[in-house]
Amino acid sequence: MIAIQDLRDLVVFILTETPSLPWIQVRNKFKIERVLLLYIAGLDPQLFHINLRSSDAHKTVSWVPRAEKQGGPVTEFKHLGDYFEEANIATATGDKFRIFSPTNTLLNVPLSNAEKSKREAEKKNQPMAKKRPENYMMTTEELRENGFPIPRYLDPNGGAPELPEGWVETPKLKKTSLTPPPKVMIALDCEMCRTEDGPELTRVSLIDHNGKNIYDELVMPNKPILDYLTQYSGMTSERLEGVTTKLEDVQKQLLEIIDYNTILVGHSLENDMKVLKLAHPFIVDTSLVFHHTRGPPYRPGLKWLAQKWLQRHIQANLERGHDSAEDALACMDLVKLKLTKPHGFGEYVQDQESLFSRLHRFNITRTSALIDMDAFAGQSATTTIRALTDQEVVSMIPEAIRTHDFVWARLRDIEINHGKAPERLSTSSEGRQEQRHQRGADAGRAAKISSADKVQASEEEIRRGIRSIDSSVKQILEALPSRTAVILTSGQGDHREVSRLQSRQKKFMELSKQKSLSEIPEEDRFLEEEERKLEEAVEVAKSGICFLTIKK
Secondary structure (H helix, E strand, C coil), X not given: CEEHHXXXXXXXXHHCCCCCCCCCCCCCXXXXXXXXXXECECECHHHHCCCCCCCCCCCCEXXXXXXXXXXXHHHHCCCHHHHCCEEEEEECCECCCCECCHHHHHCEEEXXXXXXXXXXXXXXXXXXXXXXXXXXXXXXXXXXXXXXXXXXXXXXXXXXXXXXXXXXXXXXXXXXCCCCCCCEEEEEEXXXXXXXXXXXXXXXXXXXXXXXXXXXXXXXXXXXXXXXXXXXXXXXXXXXXXXXXXXXXXXXXXXXXXXXXXXXXXXXXXXXXXXXXXXXXXXXXXXXXXXXXXXXXXXXXXXXXXXXXXXXXXXXXCCCCCCHHHHHHHXXXXXXXXXXXXXXXCCCCCCEEEHHHHHHCCCCCXXXXXXXXXXXXXXXXXXXXXXXXXXXXXXXHHHHHHHCCEEEEEXXXXXXXXXXXXXXXXXXXXXXXXXXXXXXXXXXXXXXXXHHHCECCCHHXXXXXXXXXXXXXXXXXXXXXXXXXXXXXXXXXXXXXXXXXXXXXXXXXHHHHHCCXXXXXXXXXXXXXXXXXXXXXXXXXXXXXEEEEEEC
């Protein structure tokens, strides 16, 4: 059986002087000059007719004869077998009720005892700096990597894109001989609904440094509301009845309160800034300055942070939904608390480091590149390249692998095998045009919604995705230089049933805090039988697939 972490260790083994691995023999490894790791979610053992319940399921499989015999969408792979004759199951990590992120496992390496001791000593020797909010502001690069809209004046070379129509930015403070006033913190949180244009603003709240609510406004979206998202936003048609305030009104009012001397505080604030269509240079984000217990790229939830560090219960009413003023106040109080505590408060000492950092620390520095839509995981890579489509990934790999020792790249066009986003409900001509545009831009991509909400793709859509992946892999392998090791993996299997059961489990746990078991409807209970089903679903979904080869 191959575990996902084995594939990560294989990268380190090939490119550094680490000891041999027990599960694989690599002859003349020092002749291998480069490694490419292709991550292709959506491939799974079932697609390749591998029965996970069979006694030899975790052995190497000659998949081509099996595919030819049993047929199905897998027969659309016309070229994959030319490069990868055998397949193996690769198992993701997790516990009985959860699957840990395969990408996080692949891109993070456990620290050696020597390195842990060295880092602990360095941390103790750090001088104590005065705690100011400015210490925790995001850099321009961090704003960019985390998807924040960027004010144009932050890039002196003109690299920041022009703001789209309808967007505003905080004006830059004009230079004077006077000392600028100190920066002040304002916490911001928004509630949203869904229209045919996606998330739109329905409420915005601002809390000042003293915890006072200085702005709280309900907002009527410009487009008809398709889903009030009441369980999250607390919004209903009754609550928005008679509201005439529009986004444009809110933008004008916010720019009277928020200026160049304002530090905006919030949680995963990039989402709020996008629905406000507002670009601001100074951000403190509690999802980043406080750590998830498993470390990056995971982010802690605001509800958990409030309970852990403030001993405060927020977002506790499932029927009423979230309260933006309550959430903004929690963010402000978290940052104020952090400013009063020693260095490292709310952070977790990690026993791991980025795979990119590990390669860089080798005696002979190994360079690395990440090519993906999401550049967050590649913060430590030598080069990070954003690619919005599989075609862009394919076109960027040859140069990246030529100039780097290790390249991570992700292909997404077969993600549709594990479900797709539901069609938006719209009858207007503008809505139908938006749907067609969205399908063109996001074919095979449903990663931005919960797995539990995805719907089954048609067989032809899956076949189309396989043909795209097959063509991409062929182009990539043909363009690779010789002596390149290639690791192709899906990370895990189909996660939809796990997500569906986890959603039920979470709802039951929330209801259990408010009601006795007898008061909870039968359909909302999550007891021993449901837990058994979740365990079984997790075991199945942990199993992804991997292929290994060397371009000779």
